[in-house]
Amino acid sequence: xxxxxxxxxxxxxxxxxxxxxxxxxxxxxxxxxxxxxxxxxxxxxxxxxxxxxxxxxxxxxxxxxxxxxxxxxxxxxxxxxxxxxxxxxxxxxxxxxxxxxxxxxxxxxxxxxxxxxxxxxxxxxxxxxxxxxxxxxxxxxxxxxxxxxxxxxxxxxxxxxxxxxxxxxxxxxxxxxxxxxxxxxxxxxxxxxxxxxxxxxxxxxxxxxxxxxxxxxxxxxxxxxxxxxxxxxxxxxxxxxxxxxxxxxxxxxxxxxxxxxxxxxxxxxxxxxxxxxxxxxxxxxxxxxxxxxxxxxxxxxxxxxxxxxxxxxxxxxxxxxxxxxxxxxxxxxxxxxxxxxxxxxxxxxxxxxxxxxxxxxxxxxxxxxxxxxxxxxxxxxxxxxxx
Numbered sequence: 043x044x045x046x047x048x049x050x051x052x053x054x055x056x057x058x059x060x061x062x063x064x065x066x067x068x069x070x071x072x073x074x075x076x077x078x079x080x081x082x083x084x085x086x087x088x089x090x091x092x093x094x095x096x097x098x099x100x101x102x103x104x105x106x107x108x109x110x111x112x113x114x115x116x117x118x119x120x121x122x123x124x125x126x127x128x129x130x131x132x133x134x135x136x137x138x139x140x141x142x143x144x145x146x147x148x149x150x151x152x153x154x155x156x157x158x159x160x161x162x163x164x165x166x167x168x169x170x171x172x173x174x175x176x177x178x179x180x181x182x183x184x185x186x187x188x189x190x191x192x193x194x195x196x197x198x199x200x201x202x203x204x205x206x207x208x209x210x211x212x213x214x215x216x217x218x219x220x221x222x223x224x225x226x227x228x229x230x231x232x233x234x235x236x237x238x239x240x241x242x243x244x245x246x247x248x249x250x251x252x253x254x255x256x257x258x259x260x261x262x263x264x265x266x267x268x269x270x271x272x273x274x275x276x277x278x279x280x281x282x283x284x285x286x287x288x289x290x291x292x293x294x295x296x297x298x299x300x301x302x303x304x305x306x307x308x309x310x311x312x313x314x315x316x317x318x319x320x321x322x323x324x325x326x327x328x329x330x331x332x333x334x335x336x337x338x339x340x341x342x343x344x345x346x347x348x349x350x351x352x353x354x355x356x357x358x359x360x361x362x363x364x365x366x367x368x369x370x371x372x373x374x375x376x377x378x379x380x381x382x383x384x385x386x387x388x389x390x391x392x393x394x395x396x397x398x399x400x401x402x403x404x405x406x407x408x409x410x411x412x413x414x415x416x417x418x419x420x421x422x423x424x425x426x427x428x429x
Contacts, residue, residue: 070108070109071108071180073106073177073180077094078191079184079187079191080097080191082195083190083194092136096129096140096141097149099129100118100175102128103118104116109181111178111181111182113176113182117173117174118174119173148179148183150176150177150180151175152174160174161173201238205238207362207366208230210360211247213362214250215227218257223257226253324415325340325346325381328382328419329381329384329385330385332385343373346374347373347374349377353381353384359394360394363394363397363401364376367379370401371409375410378411379414383397386418
């Protein structure tokens, strides 16, 4: 049970719907913003969509959009018949059950008349006395409601990341297994079709990593590539080296469980500030193929990122794999890698596995797109000389 929910339950049992003991009130809040936040945090307070529908119907009887927090300042007094009409004919027994849930949680409070009827006494144009449902607790505890909504949103985003991670690991195991490990793959598939909790997704990710590690071949450490300007080998050998690297990385290998390496801050157009700093003009010179698909469309890195996202499915790269690469190497480097892969697409056997391997290297701090770009630039110069 979350901390926010504990606070709400304590407030419901002790002082929810009453004035703050220190005399502080929350002011006014937009009633529809409160309802939207409560909808996002519905699971925190165990509210069903039908209970929220009843609350929405109650809010429509309050004429102002700004909901005050002062006690007894937002009383509505519709009859059950009127509420049933606005709820498209909800049965009265169901309506009573949801009204009881709202008052039990403390989102609204009852102010009963001596005969338990809902009505108002007016003095001139003003309402002097009203009996019914007080909506002011909703505004009075707006901070808790908005906090729960933010917590629910953060949890949903975290679960989405875990789901993508499990999907990526399952695809990697599927490529490695060659028809084996069907039981684990089927369990992962069924898990992704449901709405699993964080613990189930984390456990499945651990199982998949363990199975991948037991099947992947041991990786032989290789020396880092020298900078393009210091290469003593001819251009043709450099071109062969890129192809060999592509052939090796196209096979799926076990991901290395290491902490993400912080991305160095670079400024576009200022080469030399970091090892992987390069400008968009250099990318376009090295990779003219992308301009045949999108002539004149790459004006900035936002365009490059968008085009890389469009190209990925066409190249056989799933979106979870691209998202994982963005998280590992940054959006700019991921877009550059995809554009470079497009240039050499005919030599890459499995683009998805290749990009996933580059992401693993990026997490280990062993990847930069600078050698890829330099090799493509050198190959282009050699082709111009030959022609």
